[in-house]
Amino acid sequence: MTNYKNEYKKVFSRLPEDDQLAFNSLDSEFDKHFVTEDAKYEQLHIMAVSMIDSGQNYTEYYNAKTKDVARVASKKLPKYRSKYWSDAAILGVYFALLFSATIFLFGEIVISLVLPAVVILILAMVPFMNHGIKHQSSGRGNKQMIAGILFLVLFAGANLLILFMNSNTLSPLKVAAYDASLADILLYILFVMTAAASLYFMFSTDSWAGRIIFIVLFIYSAGRLIYPFDVLNGLSSFIVQYFMFIGLIIIIIAQYLRSKSTGES
Structure with missing residues (x-):
């Protein structure tokens, strides 16, 4: 399997300074579009080689701003979340x-x-x-x-x-x-x-059932954090007294639906 990152770096090192600046900008623009690393370097390698083979520089060959070139090219490239x-x-x-x-x-x-x-x-x-x-x-x-x-x-x-x-x-x-x-x-x-850890796992996990668990933990922890103070007394009291039981029911239902969908697939 071709290591396009290394291949691109070799090609990049031979480019004139102005073209290097342009391709650095392309690199950054692909990141803004969340293009996966492997796909990004493969695309950059293809673009750089094509430009070199044409005997032209970036401005002559692509004749467009790097953000526009990257935006068009990234549409067909795989992206990460x-x-x-x-x-x-x-x-x-x-x-x-x-x-x-x-x-x-x-x-x-x-x-x-x-x-x-x-x-x-x-x-x-x-x-x-x-x-x-x-x-x-x-x-x-x-x-x-x-x-x-x-x-x-x-x-x-x-x-x-x-x-x-x-x-x-x-x-x-x-x-x-x-x-x-x-x-x-x-x-x-x-x-x-x-609460902080629940928030992290809530956004980093790919499982919706797991996300529900961390949402429940976050809400309960947030309720416990404001409970000692004279702030939102009714809401914090409800969360502390009842939400964990409600959350457990939600978690059990979520896990049941998850196992059911897994079994059917």
Whole structure:
């Protein structure tokens, strides 16, 4: 089986600088369309060889912007599912750990408007992570460097918000807080991490039955997280008291339907 990645790199190394810049841009554009790696490098190899055989440069041969060329070519290429939400959930697990550490160190369980701000920063930094940090090794130019820098700025900002959530500056953003015992803190941290992990597996699993299980776990954990506070009392009480039983019924039904469909197939 031909290793098109290596073959493409050999061809790429012989291209003039302007053509290398164009093909770097094509590479990045294919990533934006979620083309699988094998298909991407095979297509890039075919395109580069065809251009070289014609004796023309990129501008003469393709006569179109790289984003347009990639958009047309990617229509017939296999694609993988966007990992945006699973990448966001991975970052969520990290920040959940950091949040848990601050709770443990300060001995205070807090709900603050800082937390939704951190969520917004996570959602904003994922594209920069995908097109910056993950692609730095490929050396695709200044755009990836800028994306990497923006990711680091947003990442550092989110870290600082959580670390200084209990500071005098950010204390006005607190919605509710209370001093808890060590046992309560550890239990709260357990549900923080369960919610974060459930969110990750919810987006990363391909099984709809498995996804239902993690949705149930996430909802129950979220209910337990807001239950100690005077926030959405009716909803949190319902989740804590009844939702796990409802969730178990949903999980059992989902597993039954899954096993039934598997048996029929």
